[in-house]
Amino acid sequence: MHDGAGAMTRAKTTGGCLWGAVRYEIDGPLPAPSACHCGQCRRQHGALGVYTLAPTDRYKIKGKRHIAWYESSPGIRRGFCKICGSKLFWERIGSGQLDVTLGTIDPPAGLKIERQIYIADAGDYYDPPSR
DSSP: BBBBSSSSSSSSEEEOOOSSSEEEEEEBBOOEEEOOHHHHHHHHSSSOEEEEEEEEEGGGOGGGGGOOOOEEEEEEEEETTTOOOEEEEEEEETTSSSEGGGGGOOOOOOOOEEEEEEEEGOTTTOOOSSO
């Protein structure tokens, strides 16, 4: 159920990688996602990255052995499936929160982007909402 403010109020969200080696469940509602136009997200995703988040204790992840983690900046790591390469997670180490990429959520995601960040870093091959 959509709460009208970009957030999802359903009890459980599921998703996973392209190959199916990694699957996850997230208990409880998720906040509206953010679209990140920074250079690191663009390089990792091939375009902008779109994420929502939840406390790590609300995640149940199957296939953790297939997740590779890359520390893209000091204290920041990104998780992807080492079998198929799907970009799955972004984490500020020690924060107790785990961001999940919106494209890996099983449809219907029921979420709408509410926030655009690092717009000044957007690629010159698309027009972000406002520069």
